[in-house]
Amino acid sequence: MSDKNHLNEPSSELTTHTGASTELAVQDKFTDPGVPAHRPRLADIDPKSAKRNERIVIWLFVLSCLGAIGSVVAYVAVPPDGTTEGVRTSTLLLGLGIAVSLLGIGIAGIQWAKALMADTEMVQERHPIRSSDEVRADAVKDLNDGLEDSGVVGRRGLLKGAAVSALALFPLTIAVPLIGSVGGDWNVSKFKHTMWKKGTRLAIDPSGRPIKVSDVNIGSAFHVIPETSEEYRESHEWITEKSKAVVLMVRLRPEELKSDQSPEGEQWSHEGIVAYSKICTHVGCPVALYEQQTHHLLCPCHQSTFDVADSAKVVFGPAKRPLPQLPITVDDEGYLVAQGDFAEPIGPSFWERLK
Structure with a gap:
């Protein structure tokens, strides 16, 4: 029994010899090529x-x-x-x-x-610390x-x-x-109000053509601006005012809307058509990626996601507030119009929120 155990035990002499042989073989196979000869430029x-x-x-x-x-x-x-x-x-x-x-x-x-x-x-060869x-x-x-x-x-x-x-x-x-830019206009209270007023028609960005209800199919999405004169769109104020008033409008089936009313119970949509501010409530990036099947709006900057069917509430990402909704209706000629301005200031949540 002891002989078998002795035979099964690895020999330290054999191990040492094998390790040395392996090391020698490695050295013979992989030699240090050294530094190649310098080729002058x-x-x-x-x-x-x-x-x-x-x-x-x-x-x-x-x-x-x-x-x-x-x-x-x-x-x-x-x-x-x-x-x-x-x-x-x-x-x-x-x-x-x-x-x-x-x-x-x-x-x-x-x-x-x-x-x-x-x-x-x-x-430089390895050497002691000093x-x-x-x-x-x-x-x-x-x-x-x-x-x-x-x-x-x-x-x-x-x-x-x-x-x-x-x-x-x-x-x-x-x-x-x-x-x-330090001396620029830092009055963020200007973001509390936009160009949208009662009766302002919704127009296609950038052409400025007013939108009729018949132009909007179920599942479609429109980039929207307030209708203004062509002369005003060429003015100095336009680019600033437009940046605050941009809207994304989509049409769902009315039964798909989970909420389409103001806190006071007023109707803010028309036949499944809803409109929300395109300015993300996280840091102000443009929210313009619409996924038709889930009714989600995605901000491409930090992936904040909003549910269009449920008052644009946040379903994912760092944003803390829903997108402000633009209350809309239709006028006598069939054009979509605003009922007034956004119910709350547009833009990121770190700005002052007093009305």
């Missing part, structure tokens, strides 16, 4: 090439500076004037300036690293050599100046618009 052996690459990097930084200055000029010279065309032009010029500034810095940094900085691979004085001195020397090769200090003063200028000017592309 053209800029390393040709001073003209190095100078040419330096000029390229300098001009890229100069381009970045011009882009930053251009964005500031665009912000001051072409401010958004309230019209769609004006806002589009201002945003385009400001965005182009920021893009040129940032791309100039990024491409210049890449070109600098690839063509001018040292690319020799170095290996290196010897000789190793520490060598490390300091390597750092100084790296700084010298990168051109950050010492030589290439023009390149250094261009880089510093580009990095110093780029923050202006963000700081100037932010500072300029």
Whole structure:
């Protein structure tokens, strides 16, 4: 019995021998390839090439500076004037300036690293926590050599100046618009009321064509704005007033509506047609994704979901309040009209809610 147990026990000598053999086999099969031989770049052996690459990097930084200055000029010279065309032009010029500034810095940094900085691979072996004085001195020397090769200090003063200028000017592309907006209109009480008034017709966004009941089929959804004159839609006020008054209107079967009345019992829908503010009550993103089968409205920013069939109550997501409902009816000509403004202020819940 003891002989069998002895035979079944693994031999420590055999284990050691097997482990050593395996390690030797691994070493024989996988050898350390070491660091490949350095292949010099053209800029390393040709001073003209190095100078040419330096000029390229300098001009890229100069381009970045011009882009930053251009964005500031665009912000001051072409401010958004309230019209769609004006806002589009201002945003385009400001965005182009920021893009040129940032791309100039990024491409210049890449070109600098690839063509001018040292690319020799170095290996540093593992060592105790504190290196010897000789190793520490060598490390300091390597750092100084790296700084010298990168051109950050010492030589290439023009390149250094261009880089510093580009990095110093780029923050202006963000700081100037932010500072300029500090003195803006922060009167959030303006969101307590919109353009909707009793008798205002519902119109299709963006054409402004009034909507008849016969135009709205069951399951359809309309992006709605108040009916106004074409002249007003070209005015400076329109884009601001429209942003507060935008509505999403859908038509359900009347029996699918769980609630279509105000707290006072007034009828706020017409033959299954309901209208709600498109401004999410979470942070104000446009709620415009309608799922016909579930009657859910989805906010694409943070996935707040509202039930159209039940007074746009929140069924999922971070929003805390239902979407404000626009009370609607129909006039004598068959057009859908508002009964009045929203019953409560539109927009996120963190704003003041006093009526």
